[in-house]
Amino acid sequence: MDLRISGRKAIVCASSQGLGLACAVALAQEGVQVVINGRNAEKLEAARETVAAASSDRACLTVVADITTDPGRAALIEACPDPDILVNNNAGPPPGRLENWDREAWIGAFDANMIPALLLMRSVIPGMRARKFGRIVNITSAMVKSPLYMMALSTAARTALTAACKAISRDVIEDNVTINNLLPERIDTPRQEFMARRLMDEKGITYDEARRRMADTIAARRFGRPEEFATACAFLCGVHAGFITGQNLQLDGGSYSGLI
Structure with missing residues (x-):
């Protein structure tokens, strides 16, 4: 299937490894011009080579930046001021227990797994709406629907992001801007x-x-295999997914026991 996004521009956050890197590769294979991001320059350069190898023009731009900071997010937007696609991603907080989670731990979780995504969306959505095309995919977690005690920090922050994005998605869809979430489990x-x-x-x-x-x-x-996850991300970024928004797609090998 041709996703009809060749030539589009994408920012993929936290993409020096793991799910972010897999999504960057999948988009590059579709002809998307990809900007990847990470905090470690050496690791990011290795990721760039991987993404470039998947791209027909071997193009891939890197931005060494911490997206939890204002300068880090500004560097990403400076590198790609008019993205058609934004894939929000960041490492989750470590597992723990209630007695481990003081005020700073809770604030840190939201600073990593909710606020950067929303601030990046705030920066890119006006342009997407003006151009009448935008695809935003948030990599969250299966814990949004199936909370586990030890993962409560991650669950709380990512669920808050999910709620905010559901509200925003209802407004921006009239300009062909979609916002969806991918919920991985054991990729x-x-x-x-x-x-x-x-x-x-x-x-x-x-x-x-x-x-x-x-x-x-x-x-x-x-x-799950990273490429299985990334293929779903690429589809949601494509032209054919324009009527899908505000949704949570679980990639969990059938583990979720609920209906919705």
Whole structure:
């Protein structure tokens, strides 16, 4: 399927690895001019080579910046002032318990996983509306619909982002600007390696056993592949997804037990 976005411009946040990088590659394969972002220059350069290899013109711009800061977000917008596509993404806070979460921890979670996305949207939506095309995809979490105690920081911030975006989506759709959320669960990225090693230490088990236990929590009994996730992102960014907005698409191997 031709998504009809060749030549469009995209900002993909936190894209030096994991889901962000996979989404950048998928968009580059569709002919999109991609700007990728991360805080580590060396890692970001390696990601650039990966994205460029997927692009027909081998073009990919990098921005070393922390999107939780005003200068970081400004650097992204300066590099791509008129994006057609914005993929919001950022690393989530570590697992924990209520006694670990003081005021600074809660504020930090919202500063990482809600506020940057909304401020970037605030910067790019007026131009998208004027050009009558915009696609915004937020990478959130399965925890938005299936909260787990130890992930409460992430759940709270990402659910707040989801609510805000639902409200905004109803206003901007009349100008062909869509806002949707992707909710991953156990996609095989460095985040899952971190979680597996955490489980190793907690349970005194091997890395392979930790991964097996984690995979067994998924109905499909396997980890999702980054490219499976990224293909869904690319579709939501395409012309054919113009009537889909304000939605939460779960990529969780069938694990969610609810109806809606």
